[in-house]
Amino acid sequence: MGQPTVTTGVTQVEGVRLHYVRAGSGPLLVLLHGWPQTSDCWRPVLADLAADHTVVAPDLRGYGLSDKPTSGYDKRRMAADMAGLVEALGFEKAVVVGHDRGARVGHRWALDRPDQVERLAVLDVVPTREMFRRMDATLASGYWHWLFQMQPDLPERLVGHDIRGYLEYFFERWTYNRHGLTPEAVDGYVGAFSRPGAMRASFDDYRAMEEDIALDDIDAAEGRRLTMPVLAVWGSAGLPARLPTLEIWRAYADDVTGAEIPECGHFVPEEQPEALLAHLRPFLAASRIGDPAVVTEAPPLRSGERW
Numbered sequence: 001m002g003q004p005t006v007t008t009g010v011t012q013v014e015g016v017r018l019h020y021v022r023a024g025s026g027p028l029l030v031l032l033h034g035w036p037q038t039s040d041c042w043r044p045v046l047a048d049l050a051a052d053h054t055v056v057a058p059d060l061r062g063y064g065l066s067d068k069p070t071s072g073y074d075k076r077r078m079a080a081d082m083a084g085l086v087e088a089l090g091f092e093k094a095v096v097v098g099h100d101r102g103a104r105v106g107h108r109w110a111l112d113r114p115d116q117v118e119r120l121a122v123l124d125v126v127p128t129r130e131m132f133r134r135m136d137a138t139l140a141s142g143y144w145h146w147l148f149q150m151q152p153d154l155p156e157r158l159v160g161h162d163i164r165g166y167l168e169y170f171f172e173r174w175t176y177n178r179h180g181l182t183p184e185a186v187d188g189y190v191g192a193f194s195r196p197g198a199m200r201a202s203f204d205d206y207r208a209m210e211e212d213i214a215l216d217d218i219d220a221a222e223g224r225r226l227t228m229p230v231l232a233v234w235g236s237a238g239l240p241a242r243l244p245t246l247e248i249w250r251a252y253a254d255d256v257t258g259a260e261i262p263e264c265g266h267f268v269p270e271e272q273p274e275a276l277l278a279h280l281r282p283f284l285a286a287s288r289i290g291d292p293a294v295v296t297e298a299p300p301l302r303s304g305e306r307w
Contacts, residue, residue, distance in 0.1 A: 004023040004024050004046070004047055004050040004051070006021055006022070006023045006046070007021070007022050008020070008021050009021075011084075011085055011088045011089070013081050013084035013088065014081070014084060016061055016066070016067045016069060016081060017066060017067045018058050018059065018061070018067070018081060018085050019039075019058065019059045019064060019065035019066045020039065020056050020057060020059065021039055021046075021056070021057050022054065022057075023046055023050035023054075023055050024049070024050030024051065024053050024054050024055050025053075025054050026052050026053050026054055027052075027053055027054065027093075027095065027287060028056065028086065028089075028091040028093065028094040028095070029049055029053040029056070029094065029095050029097065030082065030086065030094045030095070030097070031049075031055060031098075031102075032057075032058070032060065032082070032096065032097070032098040032103070032105055032106055033057070033059070033063070033064075033099060033100070033101075033102050034099040034100020034101040034102050034103070034123075035063075035101045035205065036170060036189060036193060037063075037100075037189055037267075038063050038064035038065075038189065039057040039058060039059050039064060040185065040188050040192075041099065041185075041267065041269055041270060042055075042269055043270075044270055044273035045269050045273045045280075049280070049284075053095075053284065054091075056094075058082065058085060060078060060081070060101070060102065060105060060205075061073065061077075061078050061081050061201075062197075062201030062202055062204060063192070063198070063201070064192050068195075068196075068197035068198060068200070068201040069201075070204075073205045073207065073208040074208040074211040074212055074215070075104055075105055075107070075128075075208070075212045075215070078108070079105050079106075079108040079109035079112055080112075082096075082105060082109055083109060083112075083113050083116055086116065092116070093115075093116055093118045094116065094117060094118065095117075095118055095119040095120075095121075095284060096109060096117050096120050096121070097120075097123070098120070098121070098125075099123040099124060099267075099268060100123070100125060100266070101205055103122040103123055103124075103125040104125065104127075104128055104212070106120055107122065107226070107252075110228060111219060111224060111226065114226075114228060118228060118287055119228055119229050119230075119231070119283065119284075119287055120229075121230070121233065121280060121283060122230065122231070122232050122249070123268045123269070124233070124234045124238040124239055124240060125239070125240060126240050126243055126245055126248045127248065127249070127252050128209070128212050128213060129213055129216035129220065130243075130248050131143060131146070132209075132213060134243070138242065139242075139243075142242075145170070146209070149202075149203045149207075150203075150207050150209055152207070155199070155203045156199055156200050156203065163190060163193055163194050163199060164190045167186075167189060167190055167193060168190075171186055171189075171267075174239070174265050174266035174267065175265040175266065175267055176235065176236070176237040176263055177263065177265065177271040180267060180271035180272070180273075181267060181270055181271075225252055225253055225254055226252060227254055227255075228255070229255045229256075229257070229286070230249060230256045230257075230258075231256075231257055231258050231279060231280070231283045232245055232249045232256060232257075232258035233258050233260075233276065233279050234260055234261070235260070235261050235264030235265045235266060235268055235271065235272070236260050236261060236263060236264055237263075237266075238264065238265055238268070239266050241260070245258070246258055257283075258279075259279065261275045261279075262275075
């Protein structure tokens with residue numbers, strides 16, 4: 001398989017500039033990264049997915065080359081960013097694949113805009129509301145960073161002295177196949193989170209938890225569920241590995257399939273790309289999305305950029 005032409009672009013949505021990479025043609029597939037990463041995490045699966053889809057991998061608000069405003073990190077606002085990006089690119093619908101924080105954005109996007117999200121795949125997560133409903137000593141030992149990063153001011157003060165050391169702690173502790181995160185990839189993530197405002201913005205993503213859970217509780221009280229097909233995939237050594245992941249997602253969605261990926265930690269696209277693709281291919285093949293009504297071209301890749 002030849003390598004697809006990959007372009008980069010920036011689109012402004014409600015005053016926030018969102019950076020993205022784009023490849024391929026056909027139905028739209030949006031890939032949403034997690035923490036502590038950027039759109040670069042999709043590199044191992046991009047070529048395969050772009051063979052029969054228009055793949056768009058944005059940097060979420062606050063991450064990578066996207067703007068880092070001081071507000072708007074609740075998942076409803078971050079999901080609206082993605083809805084606006086899709087519309088700006090001339091598409092009506094998308095299949096969405098989200099990892100970690102990106103899956104939480106995708107979950108809210110699918111709840112708020114079921115007309116726009118045709119299918120949703122969530123990687124190595126369970127719904128945010130369930131994390132706090134099920135919080136016990138075992139869960140807290142794996143998700144302690146949520147509680148730390150929600151605190152005002154303190155994480156910036158402590159982590160700012162050693163961003164590389166902090167991020168590499170997670171890249172080591174959360175991986176099974178540690179070779180999947182190459183030194184070049186780690187350097188890229190460290191560089192991205194060393195940009196002005198980047199660590200603060202990523203902590204603000206966690207600090208929006210109270211708003212996010214309030215929205216989730218309203219949905220639960222009103223009986224709102226995901227109505228589109230949902231694929232849940234997680235690593236055998238991933239963060240939700242000790243939870244009944246499929247059972248949990250089936251309480252939030254009408255049509256859920258999925259599986260655990262063996263010998264895999266949290267960073268599924270990089271640790272086990274072929275295994276992930278084996279799950280995504282049939283899920284994508286069942287999509288009913290047609291070609292976009294309007295096709296727009298992103299600006300060409302600039303010399304020296306990593307994509």
